Amino acid sequence: MCTTSDGYRTYAEYARRSLLRLRIVKGLSDELMVQIIIRGIMDPQIKAAASNANLMPDSIVSFLSTYVKPQHNVNTNRNQQHLKRGLSNNSTTKCFRCGLLGHKGYNCDKKPRKFTPSANKAPPNTTSRTNTGPPSCTFCKKLGHTEDNCFAKNRSESRNQRNVNLCRERQVASGNNDITSAVVQGIPIDVLIDSGALNISLISEDVLKYFSCSEKPVHCTLKGISDKLITATRSVTLNIEFKDITIEADLVVVPALCMSTPIVRLSHFKTQ
Incomplete structure (x- = not known):
């Protein structure tokens, strides 16, 4: 409910x-899901157009x-105006970034001068720098947590x-952020959450x-997961445990060559 369109490129x-x-929340109607999405659109004109279009999730x-x-x-024209004003009104001002006269450092469009340490000063201490990126779990290989608090391991x-x-x-x-970790019969496994055309x-x-x-025997022809049509004849039912929910999914068995990235691929499923 707190997600808005500002955090995405499109x-x-x-x-x-x-x-x-x-789609993994139990009990949400199609109309409610559409209204939640429209609520997060920050452009008022696009929000109004989407509200009047009678849209559905598909x-x-x-x-x-x-x-x-x-x-x-942002502020390109304003910065250019300040730069011109500084050049005309204060030609004796010296920039601390490039060393030239006529503008100040915050209006400078040149790269800063390279720092040359003097002979009597010690070089900056680079050993104290730490990696500020997101943590990585050595168990499930996912970002955002460590092995100590890994859901799949616990x-x-x-x-x-x-x-x-x-x-x-x-x-x-x-750039695929839809691959997550789950547990099936006690075994950690990669799951791709896919909301594409497959049902x-x-x-x-x-x-x-x-x-x-x-x-269980099935008979269906699948298109789009390979360069040719795939005829599936088997299916299984498994309970897939995520961090906050357990899914009972009917899974169609397909050849391993068709599953290039995920091991288990989910689209629409039922919860229990």
């Missing part, structure tokens, strides 16, 4: 990420993708007798050997 990205979170992302957020260069430690860990380290440059959940066949579950 309105469509804001709507898509909001839907990911709202159409709000494509609707907002037609609007582009402006990129402002939830699986007493039940994972084979010490199997299906969480994998992902490249930060990929089923998928599991890679190479991880079934770690779980105790009965297979």
